[in-house]
Amino acid sequence: MDNFIIKITKNTGDELLSWFKEDENLSSLRKGSKDVVTDYDKKADEMIIKEIESAYPHHNLLTEESGEKNKGSEYTWIVDSLDGSGNFANGNPLFSVCIALMKNEELVLGATYAPFLDEFYFAKKGEGAFLNGEKISVTSNELKSSYLVFCDGGEKDKEMLSSKLSSLFKEAVDLRKIGSAGVETGWLASGRVDGFIVFQADPWDLASGALIVREAGGFVSDFEGFPWEAKRGDFIFSNSINHNQIKSILS
Secondary structure, eight states: OHHHHHHHHHHHHHHHHHHHHHOTTGGGGOOSTTSOOOHHHHHHHHHHHHHHHHHOTTSEEEETTTEEEOOSOSEEEEEEEEETHHHHHTTOOOOEEEEEEEETTEEEEEEEEETTTTEEEEEETTSOEEETTEEEOOOOOOGGGOEEEEEOTTOOOHHHHHHHHHHHHHHSSEEEOOSOHHHHHHHHHTTSOSEEEEEEEOHHHHHHHHHHHHHTTOEEEETTSOBOOSSSEEEEEEOSSSHHHHHHHHO
């Protein structure tokens, strides 16, 4: 399964990159940043589903584009075929492919590939996290020394978002938005940022990143401190040192 998830994540990312470079009309696909669904999301989703169903026909599937296929298996593949669709449609190269494998309710494999950056993140439960084959780890910065990234996800209450994020911004070095949870969690796991906050995110947005961050020594919870589950919600990804500080502000 290790080799399989690596292969399909990289192959899909490479296809997306070729489409991204060749389509001169990408901007015509753009709507609001939260409303973008491109033909490429669907094509990539179909590619991944075909490969999984061919190799593991009895496994469950949960994908952004196709929803849930529950076949009663202990294994579930969680797929975001194009994470950062808004970036992709706007000609912004910060997009990724995110695939995770869950056994029962436990994440066991996670792969994230940002093809334009040529960054492949991989984690296997209990064996660490890796970027292009090299082991990675989170930082040890407290909140006052932290660079944070965020995603507003499905949250529509901009007044609430502004209040919470401005409170965080006052306590950190900086607060930024990248536009792809796969990239943001990868950068956290590799020590480029120190925390990631996301509101009303779906399981496919975060599954691979949750395992990668944990295996890199980080911590993932909801705003109340409960561990990540495959459900929609608000979540904090951190280097573990600054987690309680971030949680106390957001909760």
